[in-house]
Amino acid sequence: MQRFVYSLFLLTLFLVTGIATVAVAQEGGALASLSVGSSADYYHNLMAVITGNWQEYGQMFTFLQSEWFWKVFLVIITVVPAVFFVHYMIIGAKHFDHDGPQIYFFSLFARIVHFIAAISFSLLVITGLLVIFGSFFGGGTFIRLARYTHLVSAIVFVLPCVLMFFMWLREMLPQLHDISWMFIVGGYLSKKKTPVPAAKFNAGQKMYFWFAIFGGGVMAFTGYVIWGMGADIETVRLFAIIHNVLGMGIVAFYLTHVYMSVFAIAGSLESMRTGYKPKEEVDILHSLYKYEL
């Protein structure tokens, strides 16, 4: 009898503790699920899911695009030409004797490649600026067309870009005399015709070359991703920032190149058409270039 009561007591004890354990476990589970349900936590998670990491690049892109990009571009396309205008007024163009002996400077192949690059690159810069100042032109079909042209020009530009890279790689490698060229800014700050240290290409042309090749590569890649939204939104935002910032440098270099070839050195544009440069010009501006008459 005593044994029976003892067994019954143990059985009851087991049952009670068992049920209590299960109940506590369930209660705990229910409470655990409730504790994540606080409104503040929920909205915190929700905003992270909906907006992603907007604060990182989204906010930065919004701020830069709305406040800075167009202003900086406006400064570049007004101040750079203004500086050149002052230069043209004070120092003026360099004139060389075009009737004297001529030196064959650019092969036909180089001229064709450069011509394709010039057209497509100019279109890239112009259409890019049209999109940036789209509101000035009222948007619509005209700016949409500029956007399409931007893409087509970019695709066209890739080919001469690659060809120019291999064609001029050797002559475009930096050399020691480029440093002294930079110290005298290529002799463009004086009217005197003293020979400046430069071989086939001067330091300015070299900077433009490397900027256009590598910058162009980055521009092409970021532009391609932006065009097709071919990455997650964070990356696209970052690429849009890079594309615009790099574009500022490229526009500045482009304006410089145009000023040099069209205005600063009279008749220099002709050499890209005929391939010949006056001997006097080569002796002064590319004094280290070895040629045969």
Next chain:
Amino acid sequence: MARVKFLCDVERCIDCSGCVVACKEGHHVPVGVNRRRVITLDQGKPGEKSISVSCMHCADAPCIAVCPVDAIYQRDDGIVLVNKKTCIGCGYCFMACPFGAPQFPKGNVFGARGAMDKCTFCAGGPEEDFSAEEKRLYGQNRIAEGKVPLCAGMCATKALLAGDADVVADVYRHRVFQRGSGVNAWGWSKAYKE
């Protein structure tokens, strides 16, 4: 002037996606473009909640700030609208928007994005009210008809509220006083006590 507002009551939204379908069908939105979508968190777990998201018609809208052609504008009542004839489809608004609201149909030229499409709060666009052009480009103009947006109008649980911000806030506050929110709103007993 009253300012409009969307509010999705997450305690009521049941992820039926009726708002998404109503919007797409009512405005003949092209395939691949969603002016509204439903997001569900903790799906299948206790505490699962859903919310319907579209353009928030922000007070200081980032899309308006970044648009390079000023195609996006805000009405006095806070509704943010896009002029599809000005839009060039550059996608900047999509990059600036925290909510992923701007949508782009596939264009015809080189896979270019077409003009941006987004929630209009059922207020059409810059075209003349009820004109065929407005309907073709932007869908119905229910605001001009004096109706609430389609999504809020058809919401079965009335989770999605749209309209005058003060009235919407009052309705929601009344609900929260009655049933609580977050932890306190959880469970069957809360819903059927009264």
